[in-house]
Amino acid sequence: MSPQTPESITFKIKSLLCGLLSVFLIIIVRLTYLQISLSPYFIQKSSQNCLRIEHALSPRGNIVDRNGALLATNRPVINVYWQGTGSYFLTQKHHQLLNSLETIFNKQQTNSLLPNKIIHAELIHAERYYKEKILAKDISLEQLSKIEESFPLHPNIRLKTDFQRLYPNTYSAGHILGYLSRSIDNESSGKMGLEKVLEQNLKGEPGQWLATVNSVGRKLAYQEIKAARTGKNVETTLDITLQKICDEVFPADYEGAMIVMNPLNGDILALISRPTFDPNLFLSPISTKDWHALQEKKPFINRAFNMTYPPGSIFKLITLSAALEHNIVTPESECNCRGYISFGGRNIQCHQKWGHGKQFLSQALANSCNIICYDIGKKIDIDILAHYAHLFGFGQKTNIFFEEQQGLVPSRSWKRIAKNEPWWPGETLSVCIGQSFLLVTPIQVAAMISSIFTGYLPTPRLLMAESIQKKPLTITQETRNFLKKSMQLVTTAGTGRGASIKDYQLYAKTSTAQTSALAKRTLDKKYLEHGWFVAYAQYKNSQPLTIVILAENSGSSKIATKIARNFLLRFKELIDLGRL
Numbered sequence: 001m002s003p004q005t006p007e008s009i010t011f012k013i014k015s016l017l018c019g020l021l022s023v024f025l026i027i028i029v030r031l032t033y034l035q036i037s038l039s040p041y042f043i044q045k046s047s048q049n050c051l052r053i054e055h056a057l058s059p060r061g062n063i064v065d066r067n068g069a070l071l072a073t074n075r076p077v078i079n080v081y082w083q084g085t086g087s088y089f090l091t092q093k094h095h096q097l098l099n100s101l102e103t104i105f106n107k108q109q110t111n112s113l114l115p116n117k118i119i120h121a122e123l124i125h126a127e128r129y130y131k132e133k134i135l136a137k138d139i140s141l142e143q144l145s146k147i148e149e150s151f152p153l154h155p156n157i158r159l160k161t162d163f164q165r166l167y168p169n170t171y172s173a174g175h176i177l178g179y180l181s182r183s184i185d186n187e188s189s190g191k192m193g194l195e196k197v198l199e200q201n202l203k204g205e206p207g208q209w210l211a212t213v214n215s216v217g218r219k220l221a222y223q224e225i226k227a228a229r230t231g232k233n234v235e236t237t238l239d240i241t242l243q244k245i246c247d248e249v250f251p252a253d254y255e256g257a258m259i260v261m262n263p264l265n266g267d268i269l270a271l272i273s274r275p276t277f278d279p280n281l282f283l284s285p286i287s288t289k290d291w292h293a294l295q296e297k298k299p300f301i302n303r304a305f306n307m308t309y310p311p312g313s314i315f316k317l318i319t320l321s322a323a324l325e326h327n328i329v330t331p332e333s334e335c336n337c338r339g340y341i342s343f344g345g346r347n348i349q350c351h352q353k354w355g356h357g358k359q360f361l362s363q364a365l366a367n368s369c370n371i372i373c374y375d376i377g378k379k380i381d382i383d384i385l386a387h388y389a390h391l392f393g394f395g396q397k398t399n400i401f402f403e404e405q406q407g408l409v410p411s412r413s414w415k416r417i418a419k420n421e422p423w424w425p426g427e428t429l430s431v432c433i434g435q436s437f438l439l440v441t442p443i444q445v446a447a448m449i450s451s452i453f454t455g456y457l458p459t460p461r462l463l464m465a466e467s468i469q470k471k472p473l474t475i476t477q478e479t480r481n482f483l484k485k486s487m488q489l490v491t492t493a494g495t496g497r498g499a500s501i502k503d504y505q506l507y508a509k510t511s512t513a514q515t516s517a518l519a520k521r522t523l524d525k526k527y528l529e530h531g532w533f534v535a536y537a538q539y540k541n542s543q544p545l546t547i548v549i550l551a552e553n554s555g556s557s558k559i560a561t562k563i564a565r566n567f568l569l570r571f572k573e574l575i576d577l578g579r580l
Contacts, residue, residue: 053225058204059163061231063177063194065240066267066464072177072195072279074163078144080105080136081158084127090120094127097156104146105136132158167279172243175302176236176271176462179279191282192300194234194462197401204231235464237267241580242571246270249566254559255552256530257303257442260567263450263536263546265468266458273303305404308439309530309550312513313368315389315434317452317483320365322388323376324479331482333361337371344426348374351512365486366494368510370433377429385431386411391474392448393457394440399469400460407444410437435514445534446548452483453507453536453544487536495557496533499565501572508535508564510557528553533560537568542575 063072080101087094126133139147144159151157165180165188178193189203190196207228246258250272260270277299286294301307323329339355340347350356350370356363364372386409389395395409408414410431412423430436443460451457451473459469473480487507490496496508511532520527531554538544547567549560574580 053208053210057162058206058228059230060165060188060204061202062233063202064233064235065238065243066236066269067239068235069240070168071173071236071238071240073166073168075166077138077162077164079134079160079162080139080147081160082123082126082133082135083156083158084130084132085155086130087127090124090127094156097151097154098123100150101135101147101157104143104150105139127156138164165279165283169240169244170280171276171278172240172247173238173271174276174279175273175300175304176238177279179277179282181282193402194236195279198234202231202234205229237262237269237461237464238271239269239580241574242270243272245567245570246272249563249570250274250549251551251559251563254554255297255303256550256554256560257307257548258550258563258567259304259442259446259546259548261446261450261458261460261546261548263454263458263544266447266450266460266470268460268462269545271304273301275299302402303550303552304442305400305402306441308405308407308441309552310435310438310513310515311394311440311445312434312511312530312532314440314445314448314509314511314532314534315438316365316368316373316432317448317487317509318388318392318394319373319376319380319385319432320361320486321392321475321479321483322380322384324482325388325475326380326384328376328379329361329372331361331478333372334358335361335364335369335372335375337364337369341371341374343374343378343429348429362482362486362489363493365509366489368495373432374429377432378425380428380432382423382428382431383411383413385428386414388475389438392451393444393471394438394448398441398443398447398460400443401462401466404443405441407441408437408439434511442548442550445532446546449509449534449536449548450546452480452487455480491535496535496561498558498561499533499535499568501565501568503540503572504568505538506535506568507537508533510561512556515553525553528555530554531557531560533557533564535564539568539572539575542580545571 059074062070062074065071090098122133125131136143147157147159167174167177174193176193178190178195178197180188180195181191182188190199195202205228208226210225242260246260250256250258252274255274257274258270258272259268261268275297277294281294320329324331336358337350337352337356339353340349342348348370351368356367356369356371359367359369361372363369386395389409395407397404397406410423410427415421415423415437427436431438447457447460454470454473455477456470456472459471461468484507487509488505490508490510491500491506495510499508500506509532511530511534513530513532515529516527531551533547533549535547536544537547547564549563551559551563554560571580
């Protein structure tokens with residue numbers, strides 16, 4: 001082997017030094033990158049190892065009636081938690097504590113802790129890693145007192161206050177208030193009614209706490225970084241006193257709707273839809289079986305806004321308005337009802353088969369005679385009827401602060417588009433008495449009746465914060481006066497006289513609206529007619545009321561009329577006692 005020259009040795013040394021220098025340079029660059037460039041990232045990661053952000057629930061805003069009475073509020077709920085203290089297993093003292101707590105808790109409120117292996121294992125995990133495990137929810141004041149007395153400041157027991165929604169009037173105004181549903185992360189949100197529509201206003205804003213924890217999860221300190229903000233309160237136009245009267249007078253075995261409204265400004269004072277539900281039911285988990293059983297009669301449909309019905313004889317008010325405005329009849333017109341009218345080669349019956357005899361126009365309306373409307377139907381164009389129906393608000397939404405149906409007012413062009421058929425003259429006769437394709441919602445009827453007495457269609461309101469809106473009713477004062485006179489005659493000598501009460505100014509119209517062919521009405525209750533009673537009422541000097549009552553498949557207007565009378569008697573009683 002030839003000896004190395006000094007030059008080769010020098011080259012190797014230089015190469016070694018360059019290699020070492022490169023390695024050190026790479027290390028320095030890497031350290032610089034980790035220590036400086038990635039410093040914020042690692043600071044965040046390290047803080048996450050010792051800091052935890054916890055959310056503080058905010059109370060939901062209250063919903064109140066026009067007088068400040070609570071319709072939806074919150075109640076404090078005390079929950080009991082096991083707080084782990086770092087023991088590797090549950091000691092004999094821990095077991096004695098759990099046994100004592102089980103004695104205090106009712107079996108209906110909490111699971112039996114010790115016999116359940118899953119819960120036992122969860123408690124061991126919570127104890128070992130300083131975690132929390134809930135033991136009981138919503139304990140009573142008596143149970144709270146016993147815990148505070150028996151285990152004051154016990155390190156394994158933590159009491160926490162939560163808030164649960166409360167509907168103090170149970171099912172009253174359930175369709176207006178709606179209900180809450182809890183998500184997987186235990187957050188509540190509105191699923192219907194005002195709870196849903198005003199979710200952003202009601203839910204408030206949760207607070208935040210910064211918790212310092214050690215390496216095994218033990219919480220060392222708390223610091224509030226954001227205060228919880230309570231949801232905003234909502235003031236409705238409802239009057240819970242009137243609401244409860246409606247609930248009481250509407251028979252439980254009938255489906256339908258009832259509206260009590262201030263005709264001057266559109267304030268809805270009471271509203272029911274039957275069948276109804278108790279919003280408190282949904283504050284706790286509900287089984288699938290119970291949920292399906294609850295939905296059998298579709299209680300979540302607000303029949304006042306989201307169901308449409310044939311108006312029946314209520315529509316005769318519009319038929320006569322159109323006929324008067326177009327000089328087809330006059331207030332002094334007479335008709336002779338023989339129980340039927342001939343048209344198109346067949347006889348069309350009045351609801352009273354033996355006839356009403358000779359009567360003036362207002363008497364015909366009071367007796368709900370069909371013959372005068374059939375006579376008008378022979379002479380009036382369907383599009384004129386449709387025009388006046390729209391003037392009174394039918395076939396269009398009322399713009400209430402809720403979802404609603406717009407109903408249906410048939411016309412010549414509508415039938416051509418919807419049915420691909422021409423309009424037949426005989427169909428106009430059916431429309432004149434409120435049948436055929438006509439469909440309306442109870443809230444539309446409330447606005448329509450109000451307009452006869454005020455001269456404008458009020459936009460129904462459910463919130464006091466909403467602006468009052470009115471749309472002029474473009475028919476003459478003379479026509480309105482005739483309608484009012486005729487509606488008063490309904491309650492003194494006509495089909496609505498069963499609702500007449502002393503000292504009331506009462507103007508009404510009844511209606512029995514067919515839902516199917518008359519031959520089917522004996523087959524099942526679902527084929528019976530709907531019964532309507534609508535009225536403008538004022539007792540002495542009290543505020544006037546518009547009342548709309550719909551009793552589904554009741555066979556006649558008698559049930560609706562009886563409901564109206566019972567309501568008016570209760571209202572009179574409260575006025576006389578000075579409670580309203």
